[in-house]
Amino acid sequence: VGEPLHLYGYARSMAAYRVRVALRLKGVAFRETFLDLRAGDQFAADFLALNPEGAVPTLIAEDGATLSQSLAILEYLEERHPEPPLLPAGPAARARVRSLANLIASDTHPLLVPRVSAYLRDEAGLDERGVVAWSRHWVSRGIATAETRLARDSETGAFCHGDTPTLADICLASLGLLSQAAGLQLRDAPTVSRILANCEAHEAFRIGEG
Amino acid sequence: VGEPLHLYGYARSMAAYRVRVALRLKGVAFRETFLDLRAGDQFAADFLALNPEGAVPTLIAEDGATLSQSLAILEYLEERHPEPPLLPAGPAARARVRSLANLIASDTHPLLVPRVSAYLRDEAGLDERGVVAWSRHWVSRGIATAETRLARDSETGAFCHGDTPTLADICLASLGLLSQAAGLQLRDAPTVSRILANCEAHEAFRIGEG
Numbered sequence: 377v378g379e380p381l382h383l384y385g386y387a388r389s390m391a392a393y394r395v396r397v398a399l400r401l402k403g404v405a406f407r408e409t410f411l412d413l414r415a416g417d418q419f420a421a422d423f424l425a426l427n428p429e430g431a432v433p434t435l436i437a438e439d440g441a442t443l444s445q446s447l448a449i450l451e452y453l454e455e456r457h458p459e460p461p462l463l464p465a466g467p468a469a470r471a472r473v474r475s476l477a478n479l480i481a482s483d484t485h486p487l488l489v490p491r492v493s494a495y496l497r498d499e500a501g502l503d504e505r506g507v508v509a510w511s512r513h514w515v516s517r518g519i520a521t522a523e524t525r526l527a528r529d530s531e532t533g534a535f536c537h538g539d540t541p542t543l544a545d546i547c548l549a550s551l552g553l554l555s556q557a558a559g560l561q562l563r564d565a566p567t568v569s570r571i572l573a574n575c576e577a578h579e580a581f582r583i584g585e586g
Numbered sequence: 587v588g589e590p591l592h593l594y595g596y597a598r599s600m601a602a603y604r605v606r607v608a609l610r611l612k613g614v615a616f617r618e619t620f621l622d623l624r625a626g627d628q629f630a631a632d633f634l635a636l637n638p639e640g641a642v643p644t645l646i647a648e649d650g651a652t653l654s655q656s657l658a659i660l661e662y663l664e665e666r667h668p669e670p671p672l673l674p675a676g677p678a679a680r681a682r683v684r685s686l687a688n689l690i691a692s693d694t695h696p697l698l699v700p701r702v703s704a705y706l707r708d709e710a711g712l713d714e715r716g717v718v719a720w721s722r723h724w725v726s727r728g729i730a731t732a733e734t735r736l737a738r739d740s741e742t743g744a745f746c747h748g749d750t751p752t753l754a755d756i757c758l759a760s761l762g763l764l765s766q767a768a769g770l771q772l773r774d775a776p777t778v779s780r781i782l783a784n785c786e787a788h789e790a791f792r793i794g795e796g
Contacts, residue, residue, distance in 0.1 A: 428734040429689065441678040447657075447692060448684035455677040467665040468651040474658035479639065482657060482692035492697065495723065500712055510710065524638040 380405040382436040384423070385585075386413045390485060390550035391446035392433040393583070397546050398450050400580035402457045408585055413490060447481050450543050462543050472529070473537045476522065476544035480551045484518030488554060512558050518551055523565040532567065534574050541578065549575040553583070590615040592646040594633070595795075596623045600695060600760035601656040602643040603793070607756050608660050610790035612667045616645075618795055623700060657691050660753050672753050682739070683747045686732065686754035690761045694728030698764060722768050728761055733775040742777065744784050751788065759785040763793070 381399065383406050385392030399406050411417035411432060418430040427434040427444050435443040438456070443449050454462050463470045486492070488511055496502040496510060526532045536544035552572040555562065562569045575581040591609065593616050595602030609616045621627035621642060628640040637644040637654050645653040648666070653659050664672050673680045696702070698721055706712040706720060736742045746754035762782040765772065772779045785791040 428738065429693075429731050431693075437678060437681075439678060441681070443678070443681045443685065445685035445688035445692065447688050448681050451684055452677050452681040455680065467662050468647060468649060468653070470665065471647075471651070471653045471658050471662040474661055475653065475655035478655035478657050478692070482655065482688070483639075483641075483696050486693050486696045487702065495720070496710070499723070500706070500710065500716055500720065502710055506710055510705070513705065513709070521639050528638065 379438075380407050381438065382406065383408040384411060384426075384432050384434040384436075385409070386411050386432045387585075389413070389432050390488075390554055391431075391481070393550050393553065394446045394481070394546045395433040395435060395449050395453075396585075397549065397580050398453050398462060398543075401460065401462065401541060401546075402453060404453065404457050410585070447477065447543075450477075450546065454543075460540065462541065462546070464537055464542065469531065469537065472531060473542045473544045476525065476536055477547040479521060479525075480518055480544075480547040484514055484551060485547075485554070487514045508558070511554075512560060515551065515555050515558050515560060519555060519560070519562065519565050519568055522548060522551070523568045526567040526571065532571075535571055541575070541580070545571065545575055548572065549581050589648075590617050591648065592616065593618040594621060594636075594642050594644040594646075595619070596621050596628075596642045597795075599623070599642050600698075600764055601641075601691070603763065604656045604691070604756045604760050605643040605645060605659050605663075606795075607759065607790050608663050608672060608753075611670065611672065611751060611756075612663060614663065614667050620795070657687065657753075660687075660756065664753075670750065672751065672756070674747055674752065679741065679747065682741060683752045683754045686735065686746055687757040689731060689735075690728055690754075690757040694724055694761060695757075695764070697724045718768070721764075722770060725761065725765050725768050725770060729765060729770070729772065729775050729778055732758060732761070733778045736777040736781065742781075745781055751785065751790070755781065755785055758782065759791050 383395060385408050387410060424430055426442055429444055433446055435449050437443055443452055463473055493507050496507050531537050533539040535541050536548060593605060595618050597620060634640055636652055639654055643656055645659050647653055653662055673683055703717050706717050741747050743749040745751050746758060
């Protein structure tokens with residue numbers, strides 16, 4: 377029995393939330409150190425030595441390897457701890473789940489991180505209202521696109537792909553939290569709303585540490 | 587022998603470029619339909635019926651499945667056509683390659699796509715100079731972060747991970763093209779420059795169709 381995995385996270389990081397949910401779903405023991413990104417903890421020399429990206433999540437794995445980027449960490453956990461699976465069987469089904477995950481975690485979320493808001497405010501001269509409009513625009517677009525795909529596809533079940541959570545649900549739940557934070561209603565996204573309710577009812581998707 | 591794969595791309599799409607390079611590296615036959623994203627081909631009803639995201643790359647697979655999101659498509663190709671591998675063996679090594687790929691394709695490139703430039707111009711009120719500064723900022727950040735990681739890690743070889751191309755090189759090459767387009771010099775990124783030169787010398791990484 378080795379050390380538990382060590383996650384560096386941040387309470388308000390959606391990307392760290394994704395890793396936390398996956399660890400819980402797989403029942404993998406971990407401990408978490410919370411950085412304060414507002415205070416700049418991620419740019420401290422000792423953290424940059426660990427992860428030069430200066431970003432969370434950062435995960436110290438069983439063998440001491442330092443992992444970064446939430447999607448790469450989720451794939452790692454899937455390979456090292458295959459049960460319960462967070463990807464379906466079959467390349468096309470796996471591609472569907474990964475593409476929903478990427479729609480959110482690659483196409484949408486990177487527009488909504490603190491470093492981007494800071495640039496818009498400090499370099500591009502947007503006022504607070506402009507930054508809020510930016511966030512609402514991209515969250516709305518992500519939700520609407522996910523809704524169209526999920527409502528259309530016969531593979532959609534209680535969760536994004538069938539009736540058990542996958543990487544797509546983990547990413548969707550993180551977008552749901554951003555959407556709540558942005559004060560958006562999901563009236564036009566009944567399928568997304570239904571799946572988010574199923575995530576909320578699942579213990580592994582709870583907000584908060586541990 | 588089935589139909590060749592059918593790729594919907596766009597000459598200036600970095601995400602479509604990634605899929606094209608992977609198909610060539612794996613020697614998978616494909617034909618490509620080029621959309622004109624400036625003319626709005628991606629929002630035509632028949633294309634949206636295929637991919638509601640209105641985005642390229644979109645790949646019609648062997649079994650007729652419609653695949654979207656470049657990273658999901660790359661993983662699909664790796665699973666369906668494992669040789670030559672574009673991911674190394676071992677979960678930690680695979681996580682390293684995926685995290686470099688995500689650093690570029692998830693953290694950086696989504697900030698640089700036409701829909702984002704259009705928003706900055708039309709909704710956020712940035713002038714052309716502001717949009718150019720935005721692009722240069724994020725391309726530079728992506729290159730600098732990749733350089734720090736690649737220069738530091740002993741796994742870096744002729745390519746990002748050892749001496750054969752992986753998903754990380756495919757993503758790095760796409761960022762290299764964006765960097766060229768933005769008129770950036772890579773003086774401060776000798777490791778990235780060296781790897782990009784090795785990509786450029788590789789037939790599969792050529793620019794253009796087929």
